[in-house]
Amino acid sequence: xxxxxxxxxxxxxxSKEFSSEEITRHLLQRISELDTRYNSFVTVTAExxxxxxxxxxxxxxxxxxxxxxxxxxxxxxxxCTNSVLTTCGSKMLSNFVPPYDACVVTNFxxxxxxxxxxxxxxEFAMGSxxxxxxxxxxxxxxxxxxxxGGSSGGSAAAVAALLAPGATxxxxxxxxxxxxxxxxxxxxxPTYGRVSRWGMIAFASSLDQAGVMAKSAxxxxxxxxxxxxxxxxxxxxxxxxxxxxxxxxxxxxxxVTVGIPKEYFGEGLNAGTQAAVExxxxxxxxxxxxxxxxxxxxxHLAVPAYYVIAxxxxxxxLSRFDGVRYGYRCDEPKDxxxxxxxxxxxxxxxxxxxxxxxxxYCLSAGYxxxxxxxxxxxxxxxxxxxxxxxKEVDVIAGPTSPSPAFQFGAKSDDPVAMYxxxxxxxxxxxxxxxxxSLPCGLVDDKPVGLQLIGNYFAEGKLLNLAHQFxxxxxxHSLAPASIA
Amino acid sequence: MNPxxxxxxxxxxxxxxxxxxxEQTAKSITEVLSLVDQLKAAETEGASPMxxxxxxxxxxxxxxxxxxxxxxxxQKIAPATENxxxxxxxxxx
Numbered sequence: 323x324x325x326x327x328x329x330x331x332x333x334x335x336x337s338k339e340f341s342s343e344e345i346t347r348h349l350l351q352r353i354s355e356l357d358t359r360y361n362s363f364v365t366v367t368a369e370x371x372x373x374x375x376x377x378x379x380x381x382x383x384x385x386x387x388x389x390x391x392x393x394x395x396x397x398x399x400x401x402c403t404n405s406v407l408t409t410c411g412s413k414m415l416s417n418f419v420p421p422y423d424a425c426v427v428t429n430f431x432x433x434x435x436x437x438x439x440x441x442x443x444x445e446f447a448m449g450s451x452x453x454x455x456x457x458x459x460x461x462x463x464x465x466x467x468x469x470x471g472g473s474s475g476g477s478a479a480a481v482a483a484l485l486a487p488g489a490t491x492x493x494x495x496x497x498x499x500x501x502x503x504x505x506x507x508x509x510x511x512p513t514y515g516r517v518s519r520w521g522m523i524a525f526a527s528s529l530d531q532a533g534v535m536a537k538s539a540x541x542x543x544x545x546x547x548x549x550x551x552x553x554x555x556x557x558x559x560x561x562x563x564x565x566x567x568x569x570x571x572x573x574x575x576x577x578v579t580v581g582i583p584k585e586y587f588g589e590g591l592n593a594g595t596q597a598a599v600e601x602x603x604x605x606x607x608x609x610x611x612x613x614x615x616x617x618x619x620x621x622h623l624a625v626p627a628y629y630v631i632a633x634x635x636x637x638x639x640l641s642r643f644d645g646v647r648y649g650y651r652c653d654e655p656k657d658x659x660x661x662x663x664x665x666x667x668x669x670x671x672x673x674x675x676x677x678x679x680x681x682x683y684c685l686s687a688g689y690x691x692x693x694x695x696x697x698x699x700x701x702x703x704x705x706x707x708x709x710x711x712x713k714e715v716d717v718i719a720g721p722t723s724p725s726p727a728f729q730f731g732a733k734s735d736d737p738v739a740m741y742x743x744x745x746x747x748x749x750x751x752x753x754x755x756x757x758x759s760l761p762c763g764l765v766d767d768k769p770v771g772l773q774l775i776g777n778y779f780a781e782g783k784l785l786n787l788a789h790q791f792x793x794x795x796x797x798h799s800l801a802p803a804s805i806a
Numbered sequence: 807m808n809p810x811x812x813x814x815x816x817x818x819x820x821x822x823x824x825x826x827x828x829e830q831t832a833k834s835i836t837e838v839l840s841l842v843d844q845l846k847a848a849e850t851e852g853a854s855p856m857x858x859x860x861x862x863x864x865x866x867x868x869x870x871x872x873x874x875x876x877x878x879x880x881q882k883i884a885p886a887t888e889n890x891x892x893x894x895x896x897x898x899x
Contacts, residue, residue: 754859
């Protein structure tokens with residue numbers, strides 16, 4: 323049962339091959355037996371899951387047509403869940419039980435989907451290896467000596483280890499696409515504003531966007547249909563008609579032009595990764611797409627601009643964690659200032675503190691224009707690169723990350739090396755464009771991701787390309803040898 | 807960045823940094839800032855800053871109460887409260 327895709331589960335629930343309660347119990351059993359290897363869950367909500375499954379079975383019996391009804395899945399532990407611990411991977415929120423649901427959580431509940439639990443992540447979504455989690459690193463199911471990527475490493479590993487057929491995730495600089503690539507699954511980050519951020523713990527508000535991880539593009543489309551909505555409670559959520567992302571999956575690729583940015587194939591790209599990505603591009607061409615070489619000339623400025631803008635926004639967003647209203651409070655504060663400083667100093671990990679300090683510096687008097695002001699202008703140039711490119715092409719393709727999964731500790735002492743993991747994904751967030759990653763091969767028995775970037779609100783086009791690629795290849799159905 | 811600059815910055819951010827890690831913090835912040843310094847060489851003449859990818863503006867809503875009062879639910883998860891108020895150490899002697 324655990325090998326099935328969401329599309330298959332939805333069909334089999336209706337043909338009564340098994341009930342939602344049966345598949346839910348099966349996956350909960352797998353999680354309790356196997357997740358000690360991967361550490362992909364922070365909280366498993368077994369009781370609630372079985373109760374939700376029973377309700378879903380009643381809905382299914384009366385002919386419910388919601389594709390996610392009765393389908394088990396997991397939420398990244400960044401989404402607030404009413405009465406369920408929500409840690410964001412941090413000691414700061416190790417006791418935080420929200421009194422409300424995030425919009426995304428409500429959408430899945432309304433659809434009748436069954437939450438198995440909350441997945442592990444880099445602390446406050448800051449990291450590319452899951453090593454910054456207060457709850458310990460997640461292990462990559464393909465090689466448990468290697469990182470799963472981050473920050474949505476728990477969601478990625480849970481899907482790759484067949485503990486959940488799909489999971490929600492978030493992406494501020496690559497946190498859906500990079501772990502999807504490193505764990506050999508399919509992940510999509512929609513256009514900025516397509517999915518509500520309400521109840522999603524904020525890191526960098528102008529970049530954060532929620533999306534999904536699954537075993538296939540078809541499943542990602544099904545999940546995104548449930549997840550996306552307009553929400554008045556998120557002032558940056560876009561009031562734009564929703565489309566059915568599954569509707570265009572079968573469209574032929576003839577007439578689609580795919581741009582290949584030369585800047586994404588330069589120094590630092592692993593040779594095996596490059597070969598796999600180039601072979602995937604050939605496959606798209608075989609399926610009818612036209613391939614065109616393009617240039618995104620400001621690519622080299624994306625990581626520097628991001629490491630001003632994201633820390634600046636994080637330093638402002640994380641000022642709410644003060645030890646007063648919720649979350650961690652230090653023992654015996656001697657005065658109010660000591661309470662603030664020690665609650666934050668003890669509650670946040672090293673990477674979060676580093677980013678708060680960098681952000682505070684970039685926003686401080688005398689430095690604001692040189693750093694933050696300049697980065698916001700560079701951001702415009704990066705967006706403009708894409709605007710020009712999309713005059714000539716429909717979709718952009720390249721590698722998701724520069725190399726396959728690396729060993730634990732390989733980059734954890736060198737923040738700049740870790741930041742460069744996201745060299746191909748960050749520009750997409752700065753421009754607010756949709757992007758996805760799908761498996762396109764193995765290097766040294768570890769997965770490689772093909773990244774697709776679309777124009778604003780072109781999620782359907784990305785999923786169409788990915789689905790057509792997955793019809794012609796079987797990289798997405800590969801599972802680690804250790805997983806039965 | 808030297809340790810005394812880090813201390814000043816940490817004070818602005820209301821963040822306690824341990825004595826033992828302050829050298830290491832200074833070193834890593836310096837590395838991040840030198841990465842970020844690549845921006846200085848960027849030619850940005852004529853380009854305007856970008857705050858929102860879709861250049862959206864703030865939506866307005868009617869000036870009416872839209873949230874129910876959930877004070878008890880929110881205070882239940884606070885570290886310390888009394889009589890409906892959040893408790894902090896004494897500020898004025």
